[in-house]
Amino acid sequence: MVGSDGAIGAALVRALRAGGASVHAGTRRPGLAGPERPPVDLAAMDWPALVRASYASAVIAGGVTGIAACNADPEGTWRINVDGVARLAESLAGKGTQVILLSTSHVFDGRRRFPGPSDPVSPTDAYGRQKVEAERRILALPGGAVLRLAKVLTPDLPVLESWRRDLLAGRAVSPFSDRCLAPVSMAQVCEALDRMRRRRVTGIWQLSAGRDISYAELATILADRLGADRSLVRPGPQPDSMAEGTAGPRFTAFDVSRLSQELGLPVPDPLKVAEEAVEALVGRPRS
Numbered sequence: 172m173v174g175s176d177g178a179i180g181a182a183l184v185r186a187l188r189a190g191g192a193s194v195h196a197g198t199r200r201p202g203l204a205g206p207e208r209p210p211v212d213l214a215a216m217d218w219p220a221l222v223r224a225s226y227a228s229a230v231i232a233g234g235v236t237g238i239a240a241c242n243a244d245p246e247g248t249w250r251i252n253v254d255g256v257a258r259l260a261e262s263l264a265g266k267g268t269q270v271i272l273l274s275t276s277h278v279f280d281g282r283r284r285f286p287g288p289s290d291p292v293s294p295t296d297a298y299g300r301q302k303v304e305a306e307r308r309i310l311a312l313p314g315g316a317v318l319r320l321a322k323v324l325t326p327d328l329p330v331l332e333s334w335r336r337d338l339l340a341g342r343a344v345s346p347f348s349d350r351c352l353a354p355v356s357m358a359q360v361c362e363a364l365d366r367m368r369r370r371r372v373t374g375i376w377q378l379s380a381g382r383d384i385s386y387a388e389l390a391t392i393l394a395d396r397l398g399a400d401r402s403l404v405r406p407g408p409q410p411d412s413m414a415e416g417t418a419g420p421r422f423t424a425f426d427v428s429r430l431s432q433e434l435g436l437p438v439p440d441p442l443k444v445a446e447e448a449v450e451a452l453v454g455r456p457r458s
């Protein structure tokens with residue numbers, strides 16, 4: 172697992188180990204390295220421990236994931252997200268390892284609903300362009316696979332906490348009415364990756380909810396759960412300044428039929444995923 176100190180990496184390592192798998196959790200933090208925590212720095216292209224070991228599968232979830240960070244430094248982040256990822260994947264694939272790269276809905280421009288795995292890509296930001304090229308290089312390798320993910324919704328999404336604070340204080344919130352998410356839960360991501368590695372699949376796979384919901388619907392679910400007045404949810408369009416570059420695709424739900432038909436994964440219900448995340452947030456002590 173590369174990127175195992177990140178949100179998805181940490182959850183996947185826990186889930187796989189709970190299921191009895193033997194997992195090495197790669198880290199770029201020198202203080203955390205150890206026998207089951209091989210050091211992996213995609214920027215330095217340095218991973219001697221991984222080269223010595225032998226793995227059935229590797230999941231690459233590491234890299235610079237911020238859209239703003241990729242836009243601000245497209246060359247520097249390309250070296251990590253494309254060159255580093257591809258170099259690591261090549262050395263793993265050369266030893267017969269199945270390599271699964273995590274990718275994103277930003278490979279599409281979000282204008283078309285439910286794009287399929289083989290539809291033409293159309294990224295509009297640096298992050299999406301890097302993922303397109305990283306995908307291309309991974310798919311050229313024997314044993315190369317890609318899992319494109321829509322938003323993985325957890326109670327840690329910062330806007331949920333700030334909406335909660337405002338709604339409980341009787342203040343209005345302004346979620347975007349024209350920005351969508353097709354959320355999936357962390358458990359669904361882990362289950363998809365576990366099935367992909369067990370079946371040693373290759374090629375492109377996509378996981379999102381079965382349809383998009385708006386951020387306004389998400390805020391309304393939270394307001395209802397808190398018993399707050401729904402009229403405090405006042406949706407509005409995202410500012411033009413955000414629509415270009417950082418805001419993300421308009422529609423984010425993929426065609427997920429391959430995962431459901433070939434790997435038997437139920438298509439996630441966006442409202443259920445949103446309700447679960449809200450429930451987990453409300454169950455936490457307030458910050």
Ligand SMILES: NC(=O)c1ccc[n+]([C@@H]2O[C@H](COP(=O)([O-])OP(=O)(O)OC[C@H]3O[C@@H](n4cnc5c(N)ncnc54)[C@H](OP(=O)(O)O)[C@@H]3O)[C@@H](O)[C@H]2O)c1
Nearest residue numbers: 174176177178179212213214232233234236273320322323
């Ligand atoms: N979360 C989502 O909603 C979502 C949706 C679609 C796609 N994805 C994709 O899923 C993957 C994982 O996402 P995430 O949310 O778990 O990201 P994350 O929480 O930002 O974690 C990224 C991880 O990458 C590591 N990393 C950064 N630079 C590195 C380098 N130079 N060498 C090695 N590791 C490095 C980070 O290490 P440190 O912890 O030490 O900083 C961190 O552990 C990403 O590829 C992302 O594009 C995520």
